[in-house]
Amino acid sequence: MRRIISLNTLDLRETAKHGGHGECQTSCQSACKTSCGVANQDCAAPAER
Amino acid sequence: MIHQYKLNGYNIVIDTYSGAVHVVDDLAYDMIALFEEKSEAQIHAAMAEQHPEISEADIQETYNAIRKLKEDKQLFTEDSFKDLSFNLKKRKTYLKALCLNVAHTCNLTCDYCFASQGKYHGERALMSEEVGKRAIDFLIENSGFHRNLDVDFFGGEPLMNWKVVKKIVAYARGKEAASKKNFRFTLTTNGLLLNDEVIDFLNKEMHNVVLSLDGRKEVHDRLRKTINGKGSYDYIVPKFQKFVQKRGDKEYYIRGTYTHNNVDFTNDIFHMADLGFDRLSMEPVITDPKEPYALTNEDLPEIYHQYEILAKEMLRRNAEGNGFIFYHYMLNLSEGPCIQKRISGCGSGTEYLAVTPTGELFPCHQFVGDASSSLGNVWDGLKNTELQEQFKESNCYSKPECQDCWAKLYCSGGCPANSYHVTGSINGNYPFSCDVFRKRIECAMMIKVAESMHELEKSDQVVQ
Numbered sequence: 279m280r281r282i283i284s285l286n287t288l289d290l291r292e293t294a295k296h297g298g299h300g301e302c303q304t305s306c307q308s309a310c311k312t313s314c315g316v317a318n319q320d321c322a323a324p325a326e327r
Numbered sequence: 328m329i330h331q332y333k334l335n336g337y338n339i340v341i342d343t344y345s346g347a348v349h350v351v352d353d354l355a356y357d358m359i360a361l362f363e364e365k366s367e368a369q370i371h372a373a374m375a376e377q378h379p380e381i382s383e384a385d386i387q388e389t390y391n392a393i394r395k396l397k398e399d400k401q402l403f404t405e406d407s408f409k410d411l412s413f414n415l416k417k418r419k420t421y422l423k424a425l426c427l428n429v430a431h432t433c434n435l436t437c438d439y440c441f442a443s444q445g446k447y448h449g450e451r452a453l454m455s456e457e458v459g460k461r462a463i464d465f466l467i468e469n470s471g472f473h474r475n476l477d478v479d480f481f482g483g484e485p486l487m488n489w490k491v492v493k494k495i496v497a498y499a500r501g502k503e504a505a506s507k508k509n510f511r512f513t514l515t516t517n518g519l520l521l522n523d524e525v526i527d528f529l530n531k532e533m534h535n536v537v538l539s540l541d542g543r544k545e546v547h548d549r550l551r552k553t554i555n556g557k558g559s560y561d562y563i564v565p566k567f568q569k570f571v572q573k574r575g576d577k578e579y580y581i582r583g584t585y586t587h588n589n590v591d592f593t594n595d596i597f598h599m600a601d602l603g604f605d606r607l608s609m610e611p612v613i614t615d616p617k618e619p620y621a622l623t624n625e626d627l628p629e630i631y632h633q634y635e636i637l638a639k640e641m642l643r644r645n646a647e648g649n650g651f652i653f654y655h656y657m658l659n660l661s662e663g664p665c666i667q668k669r670i671s672g673c674g675s676g677t678e679y680l681a682v683t684p685t686g687e688l689f690p691c692h693q694f695v696g697d698a699s700s701s702l703g704n705v706w707d708g709l710k711n712t713e714l715q716e717q718f719k720e721s722n723c724y725s726k727p728e729c730q731d732c733w734a735k736l737y738c739s740g741g742c743p744a745n746s747y748h749v750t751g752s753i754n755g756n757y758p759f760s761c762d763v764f765r766k767r768i769e770c771a772m773m774i775k776v777a778e779s780m781h782e783l784e785k786s787d788q789v790v791q
Contacts, residue, residue, distance in 0.1 A: 281355040281389050284401065285779050287660045290346040290669070290736065291400070294411055297665020300473050304424035305673045306691060307477045307513050309537050309580035309608035309654040312441070313745070313760065314673050317737035317768070318657035319664050322475060 297321075329403060330733035331359060334773045335639060337780070341772065343733045344404040348660065349396070350776050354378050355389050362393055363403060412670050412724035420719060421471030424674065425462055426681040426692045429454040429491055430483035435517050435559055438550045439584060439612050439620060445483030447696035452684035453488045458705065459495035462682045465705040467506045473678075477534075479513040481681075481692055486520035496532050513537065515582075517551070518563035518570075526570050534578060538567050541583040542595020542609075549588060550620065568603055580654055582608040586620035590629045593637045600644070600651045608654035611763055613745055624759060631766045638770035642777050656771040669723075672739025676702070676718025690718055693744030718743065721753050728756035734765045 301322040305315060328343040338356040340349040351359065357377055361370050367390065374386045396402035431452040433445030445451070463478070470476055478499065480492050492514070499510045511534035518538055529536050540563065541547040548558020571579060581604040585592035592609055599607050611630070614621050622630070637653065644650045673679060676690035683695055686705040694700040703710035723729040723740030738761075743753035745760050 281352040281385075282392050282396070283350045283780070283783065284396075285348040285350070285660060285775065287346050287348055288663055289400075290344065290666045291404075291407055293665035294408070294667070298667035300421075300423060300678070301475045302664060302668060303475075303511065304477045304679050306426070306675070306679060307424055307479050307511075307535070309535075309582050309606075310610075310673075311481075311515070311537075311582075311692065312584075312610050312613050312742065313655075313764070314738055314740070314742040315655060315764070316664050316669055316672060316739050318655065318659070318771070319668070320659050321662050321664055321668075 328406070328731075328733055329359070331356060332769055334635065334769060335642075335777065337773060337776050339769075339772060339776055340402070341733060342402050342404050343736060344406050344408065345401055346660070346736070347396075347401040347404075348772060348776065349402070350780060354381055354386065355393065358386075358389055359393060359402070362397075408666055408670060409724060411666065412722060415667060415671050415722065416720045416725075419471075420674075420677040421473055422466055422469040422678060422680065423473040423475070424477035424479070424679040425466050426479045426481050426679070427454065427459060427462055427485075427495065428482060428681060428683050428692065428695060429459065429480050429485045429495075430488040431684050432487055433482060433484040433517070434487060434519050434554065435484070436552055436554055436556075438552075439586060439614050439618070441613060441693060442483060443696070447483075447683070449696055454491055454682075454684040456491050456494045458682070458684065458686045459491055460498045461686060461705045463495060463499045463502065465708070467502060467508055469708075470508065474507065475509050475511060477511050477513065477679075479515065481515050484517055484520070485514055486516050486525060489520065489525065493528065500532075511535075515539065517559065518566050519553075519559060521563075521566040521570055526573055529570070530574055530577060536570070536574075536579045537582050537608075538563075538570065538579065539583070540564070540567060540581050540599060540604075541585070542589065542592065543598045546589045546595055547583075550584075550586065564602060571604060578606070580606050580608045582610070582654075584610055584612050585622075586612040586614075587622050587626060588620050590622070590626050591633060593633045593640070596637060596653065597640065600649075605651040606654075607651055610655075611760075613748070622759065627759070627762055630763060634766050634770045638774050642774060645778075655767045656774055658768075658771045658775050660775055666736070669736040669739055671722055673742070675743050676715055690714070691744055693742075694747070717753060726754050726756060728758075728761075732761070732765075734761075734768050737768050738764050 331340045338351045431446055436444050513535040514533050515537040544560040547560040551559050553559055581599050596609050611622050681689045681692040681695050688702040689695045689700055723735040726740045729735040729740050745757045746755040747753045749757045
């Protein structure tokens, strides 16, 4: 029986090597305007990972 | 750092610094809770007592699996981002987004408006074509390596300055090829002035459109009134439905605000969905605690309950094929934002600025009208570099209250404007907002877990 199942997630430590290109949407430009959420955004260039 | 919680029948463990997410059974859940505190022998003894039905071999196997996850840096991962956080503070930043407040006036008089019915505590004003064009040039000139530039038409009600919106868009489009920039426009509207011409233009030019609706008619009309004091629901809902029908696959959000008057806000979200809208957002009101509609700490248990109702109902509707998107439950676990984005946050004051009708620059739309937060103007550029440095240096590593928070890499330390308005400092802490945010992430993650488990059951492939 499987007691631990790990979801397919991006390793944040790996993103440190190639991230920060800044082409993603500015978070408050979407449907926010009164809070700060960044985790719900997509990377604009996942192919670069 | 980890966060573990139980929701909707799932035991979920989030590893803060790797971003890993694990779904575990009760044995593993209890073992993980003790793993960093107790010795191996103590954990074995405790598990044997708590789970007498489980064999010693199974307990050992589970212990080994947890230890392997830790060795692989998928559990109890150490924070390796402090240096990166320091470097981000020192980096050269370039502008990538402007919020153009094209109309400091509004045709609604919403009680809770943070912009003081569009006036931002000042005089009514419309942005001229000249200021708008200069703002576009200012953005291009200061955008450095950024190729994608975001421009948001905001207010007040931006459609009250419709002709200028169109001219600014045309001007920016005309600059794209020569400057090698790509403009992504967004417009936020209360919908009163939507007509066929506006709808067609928005659907052609706007990357995203945000339509303000608070939900049920009685909830919406209570606070979102016309200047004659009448509710606006009946005017705008048919317009929004027409807009969305013609929108196709392009991005839009029906965005509402919930208050102390409708803590049962999921009924408003479900109402939006039942009207045929499938991209929804609903945010807690940000206002003076003295206002009768201000949310209170006493509302929190019900707010938590509502977010759980929402998550479970979304799963149910998705399974039935009539699901909808909720903005704050969107999580892209496999192709989401990089750690640099997660630390540096919304970019207010550095990558993102607001422009008033007269061309004055502020760190974001929520600072407009606060004279001490003025950064300069679109002609002379950024003059208040001391204030800009404060924004540049503010992130989840600069806020003491964030240090022990498992969710800090999901919110980047929260909204600087909310912190400023509640505590007087952009590095302050707004506990109510943090509590709501953490609950939303818990629910959003539960949905991702449920979807993943469903996929797993379908494929019958288990990956550890």
